[in-house]
Amino acid sequence: MRISFLESEISQHYTEQNVLMAESPKSYSPLDIGKYSVAPSGLELEQVHIYVRHGERTPVGVRLAGPPANLPEHWMMCKTARRFQASVNAPGIGNGMDEFQQSRRVVERADGTHNESQCLLGELTDLGRKSTYNFGTSLRELYVERLGFLPDSLQNAEAVYFRTTNVPRTTESLQQIVHGLYPSSKCHPEAIPSIFVRNGRDENLLGNAGSCKRLEILLIGFAQAAASAYNHTLEPLDKKISRYIDGHPVRIDGKPRASGILDTIRAATAHNIKVPSEFEEKGVIDIIEKAVVAEWFAGCEIVFQFRNLTLPMNDSLTWKLSTDKTEEVRRLGMGRLLDDLSTKMQHKAAHGDKDPLKILVHSTHDTALAGLASTLDVFDDKWPQFTSSITFELFKSTSVKNGLSIFNNLMSPFRSKAGPEHYIRMRYQNKNMVLPLCAEEGKHLPGSPEFCTLTAFRERAKELTPVDFVSECAPAGRNSL
Template structure:
């Protein structure tokens, strides 16, 4: 989750002041046929089936059930992932938990631009160190005890992407022979990540299992591409696109969303009282509650209890509280990213430039205009995955908050008749679309139809259209 930038919070404040798992390639039932979990809102279409859902771990694609497209050959794979398990961004008042990230260290070394490149510094490990006196001398509630920074990838998160990389190797190397067993040409793999550690480390873990055994010679290094934070396109970047603030304000200030906040107000008040938090960010959105509670639940840490004068009481957050907070988060993001009247325009400016990147890569390959990589990995955030799902009009079941290590595979196939089709696999199954918006069968979507749909989501002049 890319949480709590000052500009994003300003938008939420403005809105508040205005009013306030299936087997791989299996077809999911449409939401209307699912056993529904009813949300306490007046909006009938928000009946999500969250049976079997867990925020803590996405499903992996499986080589056992993976089926190549009949009468076609695979030509390109683009993978968009959410980072793995991480620590929370929220350090609570009276925090007494310990988080350990000792196994997640970044090995680095520098080299000059000589040919051949040579290591000029030796290797270094960058390690987060939390001082033992964290709870004293005025630094209490700034960060917890242990060795983890806020929002840092944990050992579990690293392991999740190592397993995902192994699954992808089983599919694309061992089963389909689409990728070679040994990476001899690093230009055949493209790796892009946001500038944040957890996405870098997640991508490194995944590629380390997709292509294990590589050495540290700089000639064998897979380039890790990043955009400067100020112009990042893999998440809703309000700093680069100020117009997004206006849309957020209108979406969160809408009558439907404000009614939702009112309906869920008693639970919000209960949880915020126990957490000991206050302020507009805790009354205008459920995102902070997802961040505060779910990382703790995923690590089986005790759920927070109310503290009175520094003494813990028996008034604690329950499993049901966490489950409903998670449902409310899914409701919020689905309404924002897919169903508000402004969602389409919001998606165009929030994720359209990144969708253009995916489209252009495919175009370069098909047209032969430039050499395109066979395999591309984009390591990003839950908001990245959620905005893409919203833009594609994913079904209610697939709009549930993207779990850790969520994975979206865009496969380009060439049929025997010469036509290209796109297949999208999300967390181990064909991505399903919302009732009434089934614009294509994503088990085999004709490329021209796919491109036509994307065109409406891609801004023609993002700088001009993002200006206020």
């Protein structure tokens, strides 16, 4: 997919003017430049990998819409997205050249009525476009203007890489980010960047349970265990909020599910929509969030309170949570993504300036960010906000060493050849992350534990990478090999 803000088969016509029309008191950029920590002297930035959640969207289902909650059933927050300019092939006109077709997209309700600004369920809103555009301008402010890492104008499309999951809200978010980082006026006509997208079976920007039956089975098991372990913690909330969900109890596996309630409340508050006062109580939301996070992400964490819990899954299988199954979820869910990341960084480290790729931006989902953070043991157990991101930065040591440490000699198979040491720094929620995998002496920059050696990072990534993803995704998993 080629990015063009004048023509595209599926993209909207964006200009800086109409992007900025999406005004809201809640608009902001989650990438806080003021909190960015410049690397110590002796380290040179070589490559940046960014994984960003899409911008603000509508809920993915209709919940709490009736009295007494009275949250919107129809969200009128998508006016900007309704203007299309698509390219269509017209063989009989102009020697077969494409021409532009102006159109509007309008959501029609079941009764045939419509409103031009109504959003689809789960759609990126005007506010989401604003915040992701701001994210792109913040990337520009940091890596172009402040650090001088990226050029002011893009002259070589191979210096950048943009990829999204095949979901409209992530695709549209990435278009906004790219326009903030490198607007059309800052792109050479021969350097218009592409947006890459993969078929569903090949997607690795999230835990792809749809293409991995074994991962689906594991996640269902962890979700059932979370319901058993946490539903009792939700019971005290029934007297407070059951009246907003037709008298149903609040449960992980309830109707609506606790995750659906959290999704609707978070979407509403992000758009300054008033929610019932009970949902503004920190104690209420914290309890729901803790249970929902356990349901979705316990499979990537070592959860000791589940260690001896057994639950029947079907007539022939008894579920038992263990660290082995946690490691398996990490392998099948995030292993391929980490392998992709570490392989590209190793290629950059080995080839230096011969590899022109400097920044990679991936537009993905909350489950990807939480899954990555959990897999690397730095998750804060908080549901990722809209437009939040994880960044991995590759640095090269400019200090010349006379020799390699014993650890580096042992890890030398992961190096293509001897050369300067390389380090990876992970940042999440505008903070440097100290990765437990490189806590040992020799696995991080002395005095700066947040700078993990590329060697140590690749060693852990290799442990998490499935040897044969298709075979390991069989229902019985690795035991069937």
